[in-house]
Amino acid sequence: MWESGSNNISKRLCPGDVFRLSEPVRTMLRRAMLRLPKRDVSETETLYPTTPAGMRAFLATFFSRHYFQVQNSLMGYISSDEFTDVMARGAVRILDVGCGPAVGSLAIIDMVAALLGTYGYTTQRSVKVDCILNDTCGLSLGTGRRMLENYFKLIQRSRNLEAGRILQVQRQFPDNIGQLNRIASNQGKYDIVLLSYVVRPLHESEGVDGLKRGLRLVEGLCNTKGQVLILQDKYREQLMRRIGRVIGEPVKQAELVQEVYPERGETSVRSYSYYHCLYSPQKSQNEISHAA
Numbered sequence: 412m413w414e415s416g417s418n419n420i421s422k423r424l425c426p427g428d429v430f431r432l433s434e435p436v437r438t439m440l441r442r443a444m445l446r447l448p449k450r451d452v453s454e455t456e457t458l459y460p461t462t463p464a465g466m467r468a469f470l471a472t473f474f475s476r477h478y479f480q481v482q483n484s485l486m487g488y489i490s491s492d493e494f495t496d497v498m499a500r501g502a503v504r505i506l507d508v509g510c511g512p513a514v515g516s517l518a519i520i521d522m523v524a525a526l527l528g529t530y531g532y533t534t535q536r537s538v539k540v541d542c543i544l545n546d547t548c549g550l551s552l553g554t555g556r557r558m559l560e561n562y563f564k565l566i567q568r569s570r571n572l573e574a575g576r577i578l579q580v581q582r583q584f585p586d587n588i589g590q591l592n593r594i595a596s597n598q599g600k601y602d603i604v605l606l607s608y609v610v611r612p613l614h615e616s617e618g619v620d621g622l623k624r625g626l627r628l629v630e631g632l633c634n635t636k637g638q639v640l641i642l643q644d645k646y647r648e649q650l651m652r653r654i655g656r657v658i659g660e661p662v663k664q665a666e667l668v669q670e671v672y673p674e675r676g677e678t679s680v681r682s683y684s685y686y687h688c689l690y691s692p693q694k695s696q697n698e699i700s701h702a703a
């Protein structure tokens with residue numbers, strides 16, 4: 412049986428209340444950056460990279476920021492009895508919409524690794540993680556896949572954690588819902604659906620109603636204990652609040668302190684504030700049907 416508890420896992424991920432990348436993630440990130448050219452790029456290219464130099468700038472500026480926000484937002488769920496049940500099944504399935512270089516998927520996988528390292532597993536069965544990476548940009552998908560593969564090589568099953576299937580879906584969300592549905596029918600529904608820093612471009616292309624339609628469709632692909640996480644920076648408060656209102660789920664502001672990695676020759680610890688919306692589609696559905 413798994414034990415659950417948020418204290419131990421948070422001690423591992425953020426010792427002294429400062430989020431810090433684990434050694435395998437630091438190594439993997441350093442290697443990924445070394446493969447990419449270092450050049451000045453625009454702000455837009457840094458946030459939505461389409462070139463190798465843009466990808467390097469994204470990894471240097473945003474990777475650890477978004478990564479820790481995913482971990483901080485999911486700390487309660489990952490430590491919950493619901494997630495304990497998911498782990499006991501031996502497989503965790505992540506759908507990462509607008510994944511970029513698999514930032515959120517890596518954040519979750521390293522949380523699972525921390526959980527396994529913290530508590531151990533009393534049977535010989537290990538946990539597999541399947542990642543469905545979705546992005547319109549081939550460079551993001553390729554970089555994300557390589558980073559995941561590199562991470563799994565670095566940990567070499569040492570923590571009872573194995574790479575499952577890593578699938579890439581390049582068609583844009585939500586037009587790709589048929590494909591996401593087929594994957595869920597063949598492999599099982601998703602335990603965590605992530606939309607990290609992608610609702611801004613989605614809102615621009617689909618509007619709030621289109622975004623709501625997309626979310627409703629993807630919620631149907633979540634398993635009974637699954638959760639949807641939407642994340643965006645502090646400058647998008649209005650957009651996040653609006654999304655929360657149309658889907659009827661709470662949006663919260665959060666703040667975390669993190670070590671800056673890679674080091675930038677400035678202060679090594681920074682605090683970031685952001686908005687997140689984490690909900691269980693099945694739970695919400697049950698509450699609606701009980702109230703009706």
Ligand SMILES: C[S@@+](CC[C@H](N)C(=O)[O-])C[C@H]1O[C@@H](n2cnc3c(N)ncnc32)[C@H](O)[C@@H]1O
Pocket residue numbers: 458459460473474477478508509510511512514515545546547548551582583584585606607608609612613616
């Ligand atoms: C700011 S990056 C976020 C990357 C990562 N999720 C993170 O949290 O760091 C946004 C990503 O969303 C992708 N994107 C934009 N519109 C999309 C859509 N309709 N469907 C899938 N991906 C999309 C972009 O190509 C880009 O890689």
